[in-house]
Amino acid sequence: MQLITLLFLAMSLCVDSFAVSISCGLILNSITFWKATRIGFSLAFFQALMPLIGWFIGKRIEFIISSFGYWLTFSLLVIIGARMIFESLKKDKEAKNKINPLDMKVLLGMSIATSIDALVVGISFAFINVNLYLMSFIIGFTTFFFSMLGILFGKKIGLRFGNKMEITGGIVLIVIGLKVLADHYLLIK
DSSP: OHHHHHHHHHHTHHHHHHHHHHHHHHHTTTTOHHHHHHHOOOHHHHHHHHHHHHHHHHHHHHHGGGGGGHHHHHHHHHHHHHHHHHHHHHHHHHHTTOOTTTSSSHHHHHHHHHHHHHHHHHHHTTSSHHHHHHHHHHHHHHHHHHHHHEEEEEEEEGGGGGGHHHHHHHHHHHHHHHHHHHHHHHHHH
């Protein structure tokens, strides 16, 4: 998988973390840099870890579904992308204001919840050629960067762009799924 595709994938996967970070910035509008770093690191750590776990799960079941792995990858990315778009359209902004993002349980819950998509993507990537560690690093680094940016945005401008970014992330995942399928069919011919 090309580096540019990995970067777009990483940006798509971190959109949930970005939106959550904006909410954290809104809730904790006087947050310090180190507290923001704690939130960003937690989100990035799980976002980088989940594709690794997913990839290892996918490798365990690869022999079962190797003949239709590209279709599985395409389907999972399209489903995840569509779910991101759907979820961004129905989010209840008031519910976000009732949490304390620095509470360890809340932080852990946010980190795991925003990285489930990365787990599924990791499973699907077990069936195509990808540099696992580079993928994980890029996803983690990108998530950290966008989480810190999201907290800053939350402090400064609010939730105005959160849902739009999730919709964009969902569209990018769908396009990557289509690209995986197109690449597979171009290799067959």
